[in-house]
Amino acid sequence: MISQPALSVIRETLPAVGASIGEITPIFYERMFAARPDLESDLFNRGNQAQGEQQKALAGAIAAYASLLVSEDAPNIDAMMSRISNKHASLGITEDQYAIVYEHLFAAIAEVLGEAATPEVVDAWTAVYWDMADGLIAAEKNLYARFDVAPGDVWNELVVTSRNQESPTTVSLELAREDCAALPAAQPGQYLSVQVTLPDGAQQIRQYSLTRASNRTSWAVTVKAEPGCADSGVPAGEVSNFIHDNIFEGDTVRCSLPCGDLVVEESDEPLLLVSAGIGCTPIIGALNHLVQTESTRPVMVLHADESMASHAHRREMGQLVNQLPGAQMHHWYEQLGARTVTDTVHEGFIDLGEVPIAANAQVYLCGPPPFMNAVRRGLAVLDIPADNVHFEVFGPDTWSAAAEPVSA
Incomplete structure (x- = not known):
């Protein structure tokens, strides 16, 4: 005190x-x-x-x-x-x-x-x-x-059992124990820390959302390459780019126990899952869990991306939604190309006014902070209670930015 x-x-x-x-x-x-x-x-x-x-x-x-x-x-x-x-x-x-x-x-x-x-x-x-x-x-x-471990004792050596290209800039890795033993229990929406040894000897760590973790035999994460931008002072992604260039099937990766508080709670309330870009990864983790548990709750999935080509896990998201009897999905693409607008595929930036959103929906949101703040303002206009909105910040939690007022 x-x-x-x-x-x-x-x-x-x-x-x-x-x-x-x-x-x-x-x-x-x-x-x-x-x-x-x-x-x-x-x-x-x-x-x-x-x-x-x-x-x-x-x-x-x-x-x-x-x-x-x-x-x-x-x-x-x-x-x-x-x-x-x-x-x-x-x-x-x-x-x-x-x-x-x-x-x-x-x-x-x-x-x-x-x-x-x-x-x-x-x-x-x-x-x-x-x-x-x-x-x-x-x-x-x-x-x-x-997890019944001593403080700090969170690291495991896992083997990459498969690697798949999910978009031009993203790869997914499936991870398992070499002895095939069961992995610790993870909750939908959580992440792993991954540590790699870089060429200069630094052992840098980054966090990646679990896209699949329900079966306890393997975990899956998706890693987006980050080229950086010299003009804006954004450095290239050291760890993500290293993984893209160097980590393949059969390689060993040092991973933490699953952590994170963007966990989709069990409930009968409608669920609204909103993402942009690589922010789709915890949403896919949630969808995989809902499919495995045979959930019948109403689910609305909204995703925004630059284009269909850049949308990682586009096909998987659609397949998961189709397996949920109470689910719908809408996409917004900044560049739709030769594709035409449909009832569920929109051009431009995400617009909550184009879809029906339940007043009591539990909302899970992940994407760049400007995107999340814009969505949170839109939810406030719709009178969605702030306590119903849960979000994940990739990178440092710059609280003042992430908690920008959302009043209309």
């Missing part, structure tokens, strides 16, 4: 710290990686570091958590904490690593705030940090306990 005097200090200093957090977080990472270069090469996503996305995510999380402590109007951050703890568990984060972060984060705070970082201020913000850290540590221990 944080004392009332400390909360008063946090309330008074939150504007100043909040205004400086964007300056604090880059210095923090620079300090930490100088002291522990192994963390940069073998744990943190170097691409996100280069773009500043990880810094934004950390800044947003700290600001949101501090705001919650001192403001009655602060947004609920349970979803943020759940996403962070699941991501940490998929990386094998352990309790002792929070002390490393604390050391370098508070050195950065002292450097940026200077004389304003009085002992009273440092003590109050230390209490904020450890209150948040203790919540995450407890949640991560619970996630490890679900």
Whole structure:
């Protein structure tokens, strides 16, 4: 518990710290990686570091958590904490690593705030940090306990049993144990962390949604190649491109236990599954689960993509929907080419007004943040309760962007 005097200090200093957090977080990472270069090469996503996305995510999380402590109007951050703890568990984060972060984060705070970082201020913000850290540590221990493993012991060596080209830029990998033993139970919508050793020796890790995991004998993931864009400063995808070029049938891949909180709950309520681009992967995981459990609940599947050619798993999505008696599917393509518009194939950007959506639908949403925010605004116009909308963020959870207000 944080004392009332400390909360008063946090309330008074939150504007100043909040205004400086964007300056604090880059210095923090620079300090930490100088002291522990192994963390940069073998744990943190170097691409996100280069773009500043990880810094934004950390800044947003700290600001949101501090705001919650001192403001009655602060947004609920349970979803943020759940996403962070699941991501940490998929990386094998352990309790002792929070002390490393604390050391370098508070050195950065002292450097940026200077004389304003009085002992009273440092003590109050230390209490904020450890209150948040203790919540995450407890949640991560619970996630490890679900699999009956020691904290951090999440890694398995799996064999690629098949590789298929799903679109010009995406491949799917089927993974299984070499001894054919049963895999841990996974829930529809969860993901794996995959670690590869790059040519420079770095052991980089990325997360990939499970498109199939119900039978316990194999898992399937889909990996999209990312060429990058020099003009916009977006680096090429180190891990995804390495997998595309180097991982084939018979190769061994280091994978984590399944994690993630975009889990389709059992219910009779209508289900709305909305995706764009490679965001279709957790949706396919959900559809595979619904087919296996012979679900009869009403399901509406909406997918947006650049073109039919770029739509990964296009055929599989259609086949899965056709196996569900209560399911319908609509596509939107920015470039339809010579194809003609039909009742279920649309040209342009996704338009929720073109399809019937149940007022009590449970919505699962995945795609680029601008797409998700646009869909969430459309759902708000339709009076779909915000609590009914569940979404997955690929990459760092830049909370301020992902939680953009969705009022009409």
